[in-house]
Amino acid sequence: MRVPARLLPLPAAAAASVLLTGCFSSTGSGDADAEGKRIRVAMMQPPRSGLSPLSDDAFKLSRWSTAETLVKLDRRGDARPALATEWEQSGKTWTFTIRDGITFHDGTKLTAEAVVNSLTRAATSAPKPRILDGVELTAKAEASDTVTVTTATEDPLVPQRLSSPQLSILAVKAYEGKTVDPVGAGTGPFELTDVNGTSSASLDRFEDYWGERAKAPGIDVRFVPDGTARAAALRSGEADIVEAVPVSQAAVLDQDLITEVPMPRTNTLYLNTEKGVFKDASMRAAARAAIDAESIVKGVYEGRADVAEGLLGPALPWAAGLREPVSRVKAGKPSGQTVTIGTFTDRAELPEVAAALQQQLQKAGFKVKLDVREYANIESDALAGTFDAFILSRATVLDSGDPAAYLYSDFASDGSFNISQLADATVDKALRKAGERPAGDARRTAAVAAEAAVLSTDAAVPMLHERVIQGDAADVVGAAHDPRERELVTADTYVR
Incomplete structure (x- = not known):
């Protein structure tokens, strides 16, 4: 049973308080200067690769409007x-x-x-x-x-x-060292001026920006992985914009301060097809049959998510109209096989999803162990195929606005994010076909066909499609609510 933040016992409340203490220094306090207030932002995930744009850290640079693309x-x-x-x-x-x-x-x-x-x-x-x-x-x-x-x-x-x-x-x-350093190297309306490891970052308005001058004088970012602490930062007034408010905290916040946006992000159980229990397709089918996604949506997400019909969700409304029934292997009967499921703490709901899946799979006849860590400490093991299964909250059109790139990355034999270790000739063929089609209806049809090819292997079991919940203080104007998670603070964002 989830305990609302306002009812947290003293040790938990104290822990959240400690996490928030000094969250924003006096330098970036949001106090008004001659040209307005700096924007204080509480981000969920710390940088994984020193803010290199060649990694997922690139999306932080984009959300802060410091690095731009062609x-x-x-x-x-x-x-x-x-x-x-x-x-x-x-x-x-x-x-x-x-x-x-x-x-x-x-x-x-x-x-x-x-x-x-x-x-x-x-x-x-x-x-x-x-x-x-x-x-x-x-x-x-x-x-x-x-x-x-x-x-x-x-x-x-x-x-x-x-x-x-x-x-x-x-x-x-930016490219003169061994790693790419974006400090003072972008073209956006805000210049990245300082990065303090995985703790904080600062940006100042760039006065020579080629487009509209930023309305705010700067941005002060703190990385706050703990979801309760992020929500508390909004409640206490320590942050102006809070990224990824956990579902568990949304109900106890002022509803006028949160925005819920359906997003192309699917919560998926990836099953290891290369080794272990789930190398057997009938055991993958048994796991898929055992999962009750609707109860997870209601219990863990409190109804603030959509039960998945496929890998591509309601943020891509054309997918449902093109989807056809998928032919799958018949489910086998588990007989006490032990499986290890990995996931991460950075998204507050995932450990709860893991606990729910543990119960569902054990009821079906599996024995289930959980391995839950911060994402930075578990990603390499997930990509190496260490786990029998891995729960991932995955953006499906984050990079190009087109799902073919995501499908290839996650399910092609040579995909760079192939957690399922899938190597299937039929899937590879469907993915290549989707990648070759021109933009438009033909490409969309091919993408849904590729999705069907992946689903037929049970290498991935889509459970639900998330909604992003963002917190904006009452005096914040113009914060972006972007389902693709590319924008957050723009030139038009400011604090009154």
Whole structure:
């Protein structure tokens, strides 16, 4: 039974208080200066890779409006100009015109060479950013304001790929060390000025920004993995914007301060197809048959989620209309086999989901052990196939606005995020077909067919589609509520 924050026993309440003590220093207190208040933001996950844009940390840089890409996506997922003003395709090559008059935060100018430098570093990194899984990409400066991007095969989604925050364009100085350092190297309305490990970050308004001048003088970020502490920061007035308010805390907050947005994020149980109990397809089917997702939505998420019909959820409404029944292996009968399920604490609901699954699978005849840690301490084991199963809250169109990239990353034989260790020729064929189709109805149909191919293996059991719950203090104006989790604080965001 969940205990509301207002009813926490003294030790738990004290622990939350300790987590919040000094959450925002006096330097970034949000006090008004001559031009308004700095925005205090409580983020869920600390940086995993020193804020390198080649990792998932790129989405923090994007949400703080400090790093920008050549292209951005509109609400429909269509490509729109950003650092590039226009583009055209000729076979395997796309030509992009670079916007004139843009200055990096270090004072250097945005040029075609700088763009090529960023794209080449991303394309040749190991591992590659997810958006480039299965893509061989080369970039070349054709003129001071013109860049060509060429792929090994014709790729209709190059503009969408270049919208990924993992392909942000940074100043040359960012790449001079062994790791990519985004401090003072972006082009956005806010300049990243300081990063204090996994504790905090600071950004100041960039006065030479090429677009609309930011309304707030700066941003002070604190990384607060504990969901209760994040919610308490909003309640106490210590934070202006709180990312990912846990479902358990949403009900005890002022409902006028929270916004609930359906998002393309699926809570999925990945089953290890390479070794262990779930190498047997009938045991994977037994696990899938044992899961009662509706009870998890009602019990853990208090109804603030949607039961999954597939990997692609209601944030992609076209998927349901294209989906057909999936042919699956008949479920076997478990006879006391022991399985270990891994998950992480960063998303407050996941340990509760794990506990619920443990009960459901044990009722079906499995013996279940749980391994729950912070994500930074468990990701490598998950990718190495250490667990029999892993529970992951996974964004399905985070990178390109197109689910084909996510499906390839997670389920292709050579996918960089293949937690299920899946190697299935039929799935690979369907994924390649989806990746080759042009944007539009044909590509959407192929993506749903690829989803069906994955589901037929029971390598992944989608349970529910999450909704993002964001907390904004009453005096916050213009905070972004982005289902793709690319925007949070924009040039239009400020505190009254």
